[in-house]
Amino acid sequence: MTTFAQEDSLPRVPLPTLEASCEKFLAWCEPLLTADERAATEAEVTAFLRPDGPGRVLQAALEEYDATEGVHSWLDTFWPYRYLGRRDRIALNANFFFLYKDSDQPQVERAAGLIAGAVNYKRQLDQGLIPPVVQRGVPQSMVQNKFLFSATRIPGAQQDTVRAPYSAQSPGPSTARHIVVFFRGSMFRLDVLGADGAPHSLDDLEAGLHAVMKAGAEPAAVDTSVGHLTTMARAEWAAARESLLACHPRNADALEDIETALFCVALEDFAPADTQEACDELLYGDRGNRWFDKALSFIVFADGRAGINVEHCELDGTTILSFTDALLTTPAEEHSSQSGARSQGLPALEPVVFELDGDLRAQVRSAADAFTVFGNNTATTTVSFADFGSNAAKALGVSPDAFVQLAYQLAHQRAKGHLGATYESIATRQYRLGRTEAMRVVTPGIRDFVEVMEDPATDKATRRAAFRAAAEQHVARAKECQLGQAPEQHLWELELIQRRRGAELGVTEQPSLYRTPGWLTMRDDYLSTSSAPSANIQYFGFGSTSSRCIGIAYVLLPDRFNLYLSTPLAVADQMRTYAERLREAVAELRELLAPERSGD
Template identity: 85%
Template sequence: MTTFAQEDNLPRVPLPTLEASCERFLAWCAPLLTADQRAATEAEVAAFLRPGGPGRVLQAALEEYDATEGVHSWLDTFWPYRYLGRRDRIALNANFFFLFRDPAPGQPQSQVERAAGLIAGAVDYKRQLDQELIPPVVQRGVPQSMVQNKYLFSATRIPGAEQDTVRSPYTDAWPGPSDARHIVVFHRGNVFRMEVLGADGVPHSLDDLEAGLRAVQKAGAEPAAAGTSVGHLTTMARAEWAAARESLRAHHPRNAAALDDIETALFCVCLEDAAPADVQEACDRLLYGDGGNRWFDKAVSLIVFADGRAGINVEHCELDGTTILSFTDALLSAPAEEHSRRSGARSQGLPALEPVLFELDDALRAQVRSAADAFAEYGANTATRTVSFDDFGSTTAKALGASPDAFVQLAYQLAHQRAKGHLGATYESIATRQWRRGRTEAMRVVTPEIQAFVAAMEDPAASPDTRRAAFRAAAGKHVARAKECQAGQAPEQHLWELELIQRRRGAELGVTEQPALYRTPGWLTMRDDYLSTSSAPSENIQYFGFGSTSSRCIGVAYVLLPDRFHLYLSTPLAVAGPMQVFADRLREAVAELRELLASGSSAD
C-alpha cells in the first residue's frame, strides 16, 4: 500500500447538524457557568437556531461548501484561518518541540556525529516518502490520513499582512516531491546552505555530512554581528514580519535569493554552541532558544546541542504532533549507518557549502536588533517547568482499571482546583486523522462528572468508596467524550467555522452582524483556557512542549508511556506562582489517586 494511496478513500469528516452542535455546546459550557450565565447563553442559542435565524443561514452555506466538488472537508478553509490567520508571533506561541531520547551507549555522542546522523535519517525518510514506500499509519485497524507528510520537507510558512501562506511542494506551484538537494545550517547566528544530495540526487555519506558540518563550525566560528541574524525577524508578529520581509526583498536582489535558499531548503539544522545545564534548559532552548539561530517559519528544524543532545522545533500550520511522532520514530528507530545504507548514500567528498548572506541597511539591522531584544524579553517572561514521574505510567493506570488519559486528566483537574481554588476551561487535543485530511478536534474536559469527582476529593466527609465511584463516573464520561470527538461529534470547531463564514461572507448571506451566540458567557468562558493539554506518546522522546495560549493559561504537554509520565508546563511569568503550585499539587494528586484506586481493588 503506497503512502498516499488511501487518502481519497478515507471517509469525509462528518458535518454535524446545527441542532447537535448547539445542544453539545450548551452541555459542554454549562459546568463553567452560573445559572444566570447559562440562561443568557441558552437564550442566544435559541435565537441562533430559530427558523430563518443566522445559524440556519450559515449552516446552509457550510453544507453547500462541503458538497462542492474538490472540497475534501468542511474544515478546508477552517484550518488555514486557524493557523495561518493568527497575527501574533508563532515562535513560542504556536510552534512545538520534542526533546529526543539520548543516544544509546555506543551510538554517536558528539554534536557533529549526532547532527549528521539525524540528517541521514531525514534524507532516508524523504527518499521513502518520495517513492511512497512509507505504509499508511493504521490505528486499531483504521487507516490514518498521511497528507501531512507532504509538508515535512521544503515547506515554509510565508508571512502575510492579513493571512500567511505556505510555500511547499505537492502544490500547483511546485508539483510533486521537493527537488531541493540542500538544507540550511545555523551556527552562532550564521546561516549556511549545505547540499546533502549530490548532483545526481544520491545522498552524501555520513563522513561527508560530518565534514560539511565541521566546515560550517569553522566558517561560522565567529558569532554573527549584532543586527545581522535575520532569523530574529521570524520571531515577530506576523504582519510586522511580512512588512520586514518585503523590505528585505526590496533592499537588494541578494536578499530574495537568500530567502529562496532558506524557504526551499529541505529542513533546518541548528547547531547550538552550548550544552544545556539540565533537561528543563534543553526544553526551553528547543521551544524558543536564540531566535538568531532559528528560522521559526521552517516546517522542521532539527536542533543539536554542543553535547550531542537533540530535538526538533516544528511550525504547526500544516503539521500536527502525530505526524512528527511518526517522523521522529523513523529517525531514531535505526542507527545512522542503517539510514545511510538504506538511502543509497555514498562518499562524494565535501558537500557543496556556501554562506547565506543578506544585504542589510541601518534600518533593517535596527529591526533585527529590536526583534531580538523583544523576543529575548518575551522568552524571559515565560515560566516553564518539567515534571517527571518515573514510577508511574500508562501500565500503572491500566492496572488500576483506569484509562491512562482519563487518569491524568482527572489528576490535572484535582491539581488545578487545589492550586487555584477553582476549575477552569480545559482544552485537550484529540487526533482525528482517520478522516480525509483529518487533523485534530477540540475537546473540552470539564464535565459535571469531573465537578462531582473534584468535590468528592475535596470533601473530608466523603468516603473512599464515594470518591472511587466519582472517579469512575468522571473517567467514563471523559472516555466517552473523547470518542465523540474522534467521531467528529464535537461543537467547537463547527460553531467557530460558522462564525468565520459570517466574517467572510456575512454581507453576501444577509448575516451582517456577528451572531450574539459568540459573545455569550458560554462561548467566551468555554474557550478561555486555564489548561491547554496535549499528549505525544513515543519511547523516542523525553519531553514535548509548547507555549501557553493565554495570559493565565498553563500549557500542559505530556508524554505518557507504559513506564513513565513526563510533562512540560509553561505559563506567563506573571502567573508563574500558581503553575509551580499546580505542579506540586499534581504530584500529590497522582499519588493520592493511585492509593485510592489501589485500596479499592484490594478491597474487592
C-alpha cells in the same frame, strides 16, 4: 500500499447538524457556568436555532460549501484561518518541540545521523514506501507528510501562506538537494545530496558540519542574523520581508535558499545546564540560530543532546511522532545505507548572506531584543513521574488519559480554587485531510468528582465511584471527538462564515451566541493539554495560549510520565503551585484506586 494511495478513499469529516452542536455546546459549557450564566446562554442558543435565526442561514451556507466540487472537508477554510490567520508571533506561541532521547554521540556525529535519517525518510516518502498509518484497524490520513520537507511558512499582511512541494507551483516531491545549517547566528547552505541525487555519506556530512563550524567560528553580529525577524508578529515580519526583497537582489536568493531547503539544522555552541533548559531552548531559543517559519528545524547542542522545533500550520504532533520514531529507531548507519548514500567528498557549502541597510539592521536587533523579553516573560517547568505510566493506570482499571486528565483537574482546583476551561487535542486523521478536534475536558462528572474529593466527609468508596463515573464520561467524550461529533470547531466556523460572508447572506451582525457566557467561558483556557506518546522523546512542549493559561504537553508512556508546563511569568507562582498539587494528585489517586483492585 503506497504512502498516499488511500487518501481519496478516506471518509469525509462529518458535518454535524446545527441542533447536535448547539445541544453539545450547552452541555459542554454547563459545568463552568452559574445558573444565571446558563440561562443567558440557553436563551441565545434558542435564538440562534430559530427557523429564521442566523444559525440556520450560516449552517445552510456551510452545507453548500461542504457539497461543493473540489472541497475535501467543511474545514477546508477553517484550518488556514486558524493557523495561517493568526497575527501574533508563532515563535513560542505556536511552534512546538520534542526533546529526543539521549545519545552518547558527540554533537557533529549526532547531527549527521539525524540528517542521514531525515534524508532516508524523504527518499522513502518520495517513492511511496512509508506505509500508511493504521490505528485499531483504521487507516489514517498521511497528507501531512507532504509538508515535512522543503515546506516554509511565508508571512503575509493579512494571512500567511505556505510554500511547499506537492503543490500547483511545485508539483511532486521536493527536488532540493540542500539544507540550511545555523551556527553562532550565521547560516550556511549545505548540500546533503550529490549532483546525481545520491545522498552524501555520514563521513561527508560530518565533514560538511565541521566546515560550517569552522566558517562560522566568529559569532555573527546580532543585527545581521536575519532569522531574528521570524520571531516578529506576522504582519510586521511580512513588511520586513518585503523590505529585505527591496533592499538588494541577493536577498531574494538568500530567501530562496532557506525556503526551499529540505529542513534546517541548528548547531548550538553550548550545552544546556539541565533538561528544563534544553526544553526551553528547543521551544524558544534564538540567538539568530533559528528560522521559525521552517517546517522542521533540528537542534543539536554541544553535548550531543538534540530535539526538533516544528512549525505547526501544516503539521500536527502525530505526524512528527511517526517521523521521529522512524528516525530514531533505526541506527544512522542503516539509514545511510538504505538511502544509497555514498562518499562523494566534502559537500558543497556556501554562506547564506543578506545585504542589509541601516533600517533593516535596526529591525533585526529590535526583533532580537523584543523576543528575548518575550521569552523572559514566559515561565516553564518540567514534572516527571519515573514510577508512573500508562501501565500503572491500566493496572488500576482506568484509561491512562482519563487518569491524567482527572489529576489535572483535581490539581487545578487545589492550586487555583476552581475549575477552568481545559482544551485537549484529539486526533481525527481517520478522515480525509483530518487533523484534530477540540475536546473540552470539564464534564459534569469531573465537576462532581472534584467536589467529592474536596469534601473531607466523603469515604473512599464514594470517591472511587465519582472517579469511575468521571473517567467514563471522559472516555465517551473523547470518542465523540474522534468521530467528529464535537461542537466548538463547527460553531466557530459558522462564526467565521458570518465574518466573511455576512453581508451577502443577510447576517450582518455577529450572532449573540458568540458573546454569551457559555461561549466565552468554554474557550477561555486555563489549561491547554496535548500528548505525544513515544519512547523516542523525553519531553514535548509548547507555549501557553492566554494570559493565565498553563500549557501542558505530556509524554505518557508505559513506564513513565513527563510533562512540560508553560505559562506567562506573571502567573509563574500559580504554575509552580499547580505542579506540586499535580504530584500530590497523582499519588492520591493511585492510592484511592489501588485498594479497589485488591479487594478492599
